[in-house]
Amino acid sequence: MLPWLNLGLPRTTPAQTSHALNLSSYLARLVASGQATSRSELARVTGLARSTVSEHLAPLLRIGLIAEHEAEAGARGRPPSVLSLNPQAGVILVADIGAARGRLAIADFGQHFLAERSIRTDVARGPDTVLAEVRAEFLQMLAEHQVPSGSVRLVVVGLPAPVDFASGVPVRPPIMPGWDNYPVPESFQETFAAPVLVDNDVNLMALGEARCRPASQCPLLYVKASTGIGCGIVTHDGQLHRGADGAAGDIGHVRVPGHDAVCRCGAVGCIEAFASYAAILRKAGADSGGNAVQSAEANEAQLSGLVRTAAGEIGEVIAMLVHFFNPAVIVLGGRMTQYGDEMLAGVRSVVYRRALPLATRRLSVELSTLGNRAGTVGAVVLGVEHVLSPQGLRSMML
Amino acid sequence: MLPWLNLGLPRTTPAQTSHALNLSSYLARLVASGQATSRSELARVTGLARSTVSEHLAPLLRIGLIAEHEAEAGARGRPPSVLSLNPQAGVILVADIGAARGRLAIADFGQHFLAERSIRTDVARGPDTVLAEVRAEFLQMLAEHQVPSGSVRLVVVGLPAPVDFASGVPVRPPIMPGWDNYPVPESFQETFAAPVLVDNDVNLMALGEARCRPASQCPLLYVKASTGIGCGIVTHDGQLHRGADGAAGDIGHVRVPGHDAVCRCGAVGCIEAFASYAAILRKAGADSGGNAVQSAEANEAQLSGLVRTAAGEIGEVIAMLVHFFNPAVIVLGGRMTQYGDEMLAGVRSVVYRRALPLATRRLSVELSTLGNRAGTVGAVVLGVEHVLSPQGLRSMML
DNA sequence: CAGGTTTAGTTCGGACATCGACGAAAAGAG
DNA sequence: CTCTTTTCGTCGATGTCCGAACTAAACCTG
Numbered sequence: 001m002l003p004w005l006n007l008g009l010p011r012t013t014p015a016q017t018s019h020a021l022n023l024s025s026y027l028a029r030l031v032a033s034g035q036a037t038s039r040s041e042l043a044r045v046t047g048l049a050r051s052t053v054s055e056h057l058a059p060l061l062r063i064g065l066i067a068e069h070e071a072e073a074g075a076r077g078r079p080p081s082v083l084s085l086n087p088q089a090g091v092i093l094v095a096d097i098g099a100a101r102g103r104l105a106i107a108d109f110g111q112h113f114l115a116e117r118s119i120r121t122d123v124a125r126g127p128d129t130v131l132a133e134v135r136a137e138f139l140q141m142l143a144e145h146q147v148p149s150g151s152v153r154l155v156v157v158g159l160p161a162p163v164d165f166a167s168g169v170p171v172r173p174p175i176m177p178g179w180d181n182y183p184v185p186e187s188f189q190e191t192f193a194a195p196v197l198v199d200n201d202v203n204l205m206a207l208g209e210a211r212c213r214p215a216s217q218c219p220l221l222y223v224k225a226s227t228g229i230g231c232g233i234v235t236h237d238g239q240l241h242r243g244a245d246g247a248a249g250d251i252g253h254v255r256v257p258g259h260d261a262v263c264r265c266g267a268v269g270c271i272e273a274f275a276s277y278a279a280i281l282r283k284a285g286a287d288s289g290g291n292a293v294q295s296a297e298a299n300e301a302q303l304s305g306l307v308r309t310a311a312g313e314i315g316e317v318i319a320m321l322v323h324f325f326n327p328a329v330i331v332l333g334g335r336m337t338q339y340g341d342e343m344l345a346g347v348r349s350v351v352y353r354r355a356l357p358l359a360t361r362r363l364s365v366e367l368s369t370l371g372n373r374a375g376t377v378g379a380v381v382l383g384v385e386h387v388l389s390p391q392g393l394r395s396m397m398l
Numbered sequence: 399m400l401p402w403l404n405l406g407l408p409r410t411t412p413a414q415t416s417h418a419l420n421l422s423s424y425l426a427r428l429v430a431s432g433q434a435t436s437r438s439e440l441a442r443v444t445g446l447a448r449s450t451v452s453e454h455l456a457p458l459l460r461i462g463l464i465a466e467h468e469a470e471a472g473a474r475g476r477p478p479s480v481l482s483l484n485p486q487a488g489v490i491l492v493a494d495i496g497a498a499r500g501r502l503a504i505a506d507f508g509q510h511f512l513a514e515r516s517i518r519t520d521v522a523r524g525p526d527t528v529l530a531e532v533r534a535e536f537l538q539m540l541a542e543h544q545v546p547s548g549s550v551r552l553v554v555v556g557l558p559a560p561v562d563f564a565s566g567v568p569v570r571p572p573i574m575p576g577w578d579n580y581p582v583p584e585s586f587q588e589t590f591a592a593p594v595l596v597d598n599d600v601n602l603m604a605l606g607e608a609r610c611r612p613a614s615q616c617p618l619l620y621v622k623a624s625t626g627i628g629c630g631i632v633t634h635d636g637q638l639h640r641g642a643d644g645a646a647g648d649i650g651h652v653r654v655p656g657h658d659a660v661c662r663c664g665a666v667g668c669i670e671a672f673a674s675y676a677a678i679l680r681k682a683g684a685d686s687g688g689n690a691v692q693s694a695e696a697n698e699a700q701l702s703g704l705v706r707t708a709a710g711e712i713g714e715v716i717a718m719l720v721h722f723f724n725p726a727v728i729v730l731g732g733r734m735t736q737y738g739d740e741m742l743a744g745v746r747s748v749v750y751r752r753a754l755p756l757a758t759r760r761l762s763v764e765l766s767t768l769g770n771r772a773g774t775v776g777a778v779v780l781g782v783e784h785v786l787s788p789q790g791l792r793s794m795m796l
Numbered sequence: 797c798a799g800g801t802t803t804a805g806t807t808c809g810g811a812c813a814t815c816g817a818c819g820a821a822a823a824g825a826g
Numbered sequence: 827c828t829c830t831t832t833t834c835g836t837c838g839a840t841g842t843c844c845g846a847a848c849t850a851a852a853c854c855t856g
Contacts, residue, residue, distance in 0.1 A: 005509065005609040005775075007431040008636045008783050013444055014424055019417060020813075026412055033405040040833060046411055049815050054835070056813095077832020078822040111403065162756055172756040211403040219642060231722065235633060236640075238406045243724025244617055244634075247757045254718045255752060257655045265754065317718075320652045324629065324719060326641025354653060356663065358560055358570040359645045377403075385406050418842080438804055447844045452805070475803020476851040 021390040023048075024056045028388045031066055031083045032109075038071075038080030057083075063396050065089050065109070065387075085109040085384075090153035092383040093192065095134050096201055096375030097121050099160050099175060099227050102130075103372070104137055106147060107380045109387075115141045116376070123160065126178040131187045139191070152192045153387060156379040157184060158201035160228070162247040168198035171246060174265050175228070195395075197382060201375050202249055203240050206232020208370055208378030209331045217329045221321060222368070224334035225314060225343070227278040228252045229271055231321070252276070254317050271317055275310040277336040307339040311346025318347060319354035326359050333368035340367045419788040421446075422454045426786045429464055429481045430507075436469075436478030455481075461794050463487050463507070463785075483507040483782075488551035490781040491590065493532050494599055494773030495519050497558050497573060497625050500528075501770070502535055504545065505778045507785075513539045514774070521558065524576040529585045537589070550590045552785060554777040555582060556599035558626070560645040566596035569644060572663050573626070593793075595780060599773050600647055601638050604630025606768055606776030607729045617725045620766070622732035623712060623741070625676045626650045627669055629719070650674070652715050669715055673708040675734040705737040709744025716745060716763075717752035724757050731766035738765045 027042055036042040039057065043050040060066040067086035071079040087110030096103040102121035106114040119137055121130050134157075142149050161173030168185040170176065185196035206222035213220070215238060222232040231249040233241040241248055252272035253265050261279065263270035273279060284303055318330060330351075336343055348365050355363075370377050386392050425440055434440040437455065441448040458464040465484035469477040485508030494501040500519035504512045517535055519528050532555075540547050559571030566583040568574065583594035604620035611618070613636060620630040629647040631639040639646055650670035651663050659677065661668035671677060682701055716728060728749075734741055746763050753761075768775050784790050 005431060005779055005782075006611070006613060007427045007609065007779065007786070009424075009427055009431065009433075009613070011613065011635060014420060016445065022412060023813095026407075029405045029407055033403060033407065035404075035407075038833075047414065050834070051816080051836080052814055074823095075832075076824055076830075078820095078834075080833055174754070211405060213404070215404060215407070215409065219639075233722075236642075237409060241617075241633060241723070243757070244726035245724055245756060245760060247754070248722065248724035250721050250724070250754065250757065251718075253754055254721055255714075267752075316653075320649075320715075320718060321722060323648050323652055324631075324646065324722070325639070326643055326646035326648070328642035354665075356572070356645070356648065356651055358643060359641070359648065362643060381403055381405065384403075388405070436804075448805070449807080449845080450843050453843080471852055473803075474801075474853055476805080478804055 017390045017394075020056065021393055023052075024060055025388055025390045025393055027053065027056055028060055028066060028085075028393070029385070032085045032384060032388060037082050037084070039083070040080060042083075059397060060393075065393075065396065085111075087112065090151045091147055092380055092387075093138050093152055093155045093194075094376050094379040094383065095138075095156070096158045096204065096379060097123065097130070097134070097160070098201065099123055102134065103376050104134065104141065105376045105380075106138075106141055106145065107376075107383075109384065111380075113376070113380075114147065115145050117141060123176045123179065127176075127182040127184070127187070131184065135188065135191050149192065152194045154194050154383045155188045155192055155196045156204075156383045157188070157196065157198045158204040158375050158379055159184070159198060160201050160230075162245065162250065163198050163200050164246045165197075165199055165242055168196060170198075195386070197386060199240075199379075199382065200230075200232075200242075200246065200249070202230040202232040203242065204232075204378035204382060205333055205368075205370075205374035206234050206249075206331075206378065207240055207381050208374045208376075209333070209368060210234040210238065211381045212369055212377070213329070217364075219325065219327045220329045220331060221318075221325065221327045222331045222333060222374075223251075223314065223318060225275070225277055225310075225332070225336035226334035227276060229276050229314065229334075233325070251317060251321070256313060256316060271313060275313040277310075277334065280306045280310055280336070304339055304342045307336055308342040308346045310336070311343045312350045315347040315350030316354065319351045322351060322355045322359050322363060328362065328364070330363065330365045331368050332366070333371070333374055337367055337371070343367070415788045415792075418454065419791055421450075422458055423786055423788045423791050425451065425454055426458055426464060426483075426791070427783070430483045430782060430786060435480050435482070437481070438478060440481075457795060458791075463791075463794065483509075485510065488549045489545055490778055490785075491536050491550055491553045491592075492774050492777040492781065493536075493554070494556045494602065494777060495521065495528070495532070495558065496599065496773075497521055500532065501774050502532065502539065503774045503778075504536075504539055504543065505774075505781075507782065509778075511774070511778075512545065513543050515539060521574045521577070525574075525580040525582070525585070529582065533586065533589050547590060550592045552592050552781045553586045553590055553594045554602075554781045555586070555594065555596045556602040556773050556777055557582070557596060558599050558628075560643065560648065561596050561598050562644045563595075563597055563640055566594060568596075593784070595784060597638075597777075597780065598628075598630075598640075598644065598647070600628040600630040601640065602630075602776035602780060603731055603766075603768075603772035604632050604647075604729075604776065605638055605779050606772045606774075607731070607766060608632040608636065609779045610767055610775070611727070615727045617723065618727045618729060619716075619719060619723065619725045620729045620731060620772075621649075621712065621716060623673070623675055623708075623730070623734035624732040625674060627674050627712065627732075631723070649715060649719070654711060654714060669711060673711040675708075675732065678704045678708055678734070702737055702740045705734060706740040706744045708734070709741045710748045713745040713748030714752065717749045720749060720753045720757050720761060726760065726762070728761065728763045729766050730764070731769070731772055735765055735769070741765070 030036045042053045068081040071082045087108040094105045105116045161170040170179045184198045188196045220234040229252040231251045253270045255269045261273035263273035428434045440451045466479040469480045471477045485506040492503045503514045559568040568577045582596045586594045608618045618632040627650040629649045651668045653667045657672045659671035661671035
């Protein structure tokens with residue numbers, strides 16, 4: 001007979017987190033996303049009794065996570081007290097660390113960036129150096145905006161590497177010598193007494209883009225073409241797919257025959273070796289015979305053409321992903337979207353030609369709406385969702 | 399400022415299904431999967447009080463879904479009353495319809511196949527003919543095994559086509575003329591007064607394989623190489639990924655350069671056109687100059703070589719999927735696994751050479767453990783999980 | 797074989813969650 | 827000012843879940 005079947009059970013038993021916390025978390029997220037702004041509205045949306053809503057809202061107000069203020073009247077009856085995440089509930093520190101540059105930000109819970117800054121982060125200098133600079137920069141930003149460092153609720157870090165999300169540790173990063181297994185969370189926890197979340201940078205961008213759109217646009221793929229080529233995956237239910245080892249979305253080293261460029265990973269024919277933005281700049285520099293980037297950047301027309309070609313090659317890979325994953329939306333991001341029109345045209349032409357009509361009929365291919373802020377926005381999203389999760393709420397309520 | 403962010407909310411509000419039903423469903427699934435066989439064990443596994451377990455078990459016993467019988471004593475204390483899904487609770491009709499042949503089965507809830515049968519199903523003859531034959535066959539099987547047709551609780555159908563799972567309708571099947579948008583569920587509901595689930599056949603196989611393994615082996619990819627090449631996707635949390643249009647996993651029409659075979663989809667260079675089992679048989683037939691399949695099947699050695707080559711080409715595609723999806727396990731199935739060793743060797747050699755070590759370090763590439771029963775087993779799994787879901791339970795309890 | 801030990805399952809009262817009903821508060825309409 | 831409308835809080839009724847005490851059914855010991 002058959003071995004018996006391990007029916008689809010949740011990985012955590014439902015009874016582990018209390019029902020009360022689940023409800024509070026759900027209410028908090030409804031408020032945070034703006035889908036409900038008053039107690040009655042929450043009751044309508046959730047189908048719960050108003051009294052139940054009030055009851056579960058009370059602890060959220062008590063710990064100051066949600067604030068209420070008077071609404072200016074205008075409608076008929078008693079004006080509701082408008083609910084929102086309390087901007088004063090604390091701040092989230094966010095670092096989107098790229099290979100060469102990083103973007104730091106301080107965000108409050110009211111969806112505002114209090115401060116934003118771009119710094120040099122040459123990851124090749126090693127984690128000790130880079131993270132120390134990030135910490136110093138954070139402290140300076142906090143001081144400048146007079147945010148007490150005690151109000152830091154969470155630190156979220158994006159790294160251009162595969163990350164084991166549970167432990168927050170980079171695993172075998174191809175381009176970051178010295179970062180393998182480096183305990184990034186500990187390095188921040190010495191300075192800030194707050195939990196630290198670490199994830200792949202492209203995952204964060206994908207999350208940011210996904211949350212700017214209606215849930216019907218999931219499953220969503222975010223494809224970033226800059227120095228490297230990577231991809232973030234958001235599934236049907238809005239969750240990031242990180243894969244078994246945190247390495248999902250690493251499409252830069254997909255091999256496309258017909259090219260013999262040597263990739264930094266050592267292999268030959270990786271898409272990243274000839275269709276990434278870095279590769280294009282190299283090519284432009286070489287063609288113009290001059291000294292690389294400077295002169296090449298000037299030659300807009302030539303670059304446009306190269307982007308268009310590269311976008312087509314990326315489109316070949318995307319067409320394959322469309323077959324396999326059948327997403328509702330493909331979002332294009334990364335530095336190559338400086339030439340957005342060319343990029344879009346290049347990708348679209350190939351995808352709609354190659355892929356079967358069924359999978360492309362309702363597929364939309366778009367440029368990133370968040371641009372180079374996708375990473376920081378996604379990090380804030382991850383942070384807010386973590387704080388508002390049942391586990392996050394429990395830790396706040398002691 | 400930013401548009402506000404639609405935080406990761408569940409698609410259905412948690413308050414919609416009653417907490418009680420959720421618990422009953424969870425208990426039933428624990429019993430069904432054999433993870434708990436008595437009330438006390440359920441209490442230990444779930445962390446609930448024994449009294450609570452008893453309380454929620456009562457309705458499941460009342461409707462006859464779960465049965466208890468005496469355990470033979472042997473341990474110290476009072477022997478537990480052993481719980482199991484009641485085999486007499488009803489049967490599930492299962493049809494795994496392939497392009498040429500279909501596999502029908504009657505399963506009870508006690509993980510036993512009461513009857514199993516393979517029939518000719520030339521899907522090109524159209525849905526009316528094929529489904530009528532399936533229905534007739536089902537009725538005959540029921541009669542032969544003296545199962546009253548009133549005890550049919552569910553019908554599960556797998557089709558070699560993209561299927562919109564919610565409505566149970568095939569959408570734009572490439573190889574099934576006349577099936578587009580055909581209302582398959584209605585066609586069975588006239589005969590059997592039971593819900594009908596329809597899904598892609600490869601999805602069912604993937605589900606079957608996934609449920610035969612520990613949950614730690616998800617995310618899992620099931621790759622089927624027969625007449626066509628397809629792929630089923632099970633995510634980290636054990637759910638099938640069906641994509642935005644139910645077309646996910648359709649990797650047969652991924653284009654691999656360097657081949658100019660014309661595919662039945664009309665395009666050139668589809669992997670399916672030269673590396674599927676059908677293509678191999680064609681090639682073997684052509685090489686031996688004789689009349690195709692018959693003489694070719696005889697020449698084992700030649701076929702082995704062709705399988706090995708084709709497996710390498712499929713491996714190129716799988717390597718790409720490994721980069722993108724980073725699964726924990728790849729399961730190989732389909733008729734090509736008749737030559738399992740060659741297939742495994744061909745796929746492994748390419749995957750472990752092409753893909754980055756990070757994604758392959760813990761990846762295991764295996765042959766299907768269920769063989770040609772994967773589809774029917776997966777269909778039973780889908781059916782049992784549907785019946786034991788909170789929605790399914792509610793309908794049984796009136 | 798009587799009584800102790802161990803494990804399983806049931807019963808029951810209390811703590812807590814959720815609901816609906818009622819009433820108070822706060823605005824506009826007439 | 828009074829009526830209507832909408833929001834929100836309070837309170838008792840109902841239902842869920844738990845733990846403690848109790849019963850049931852086995853084995854072990856002497």
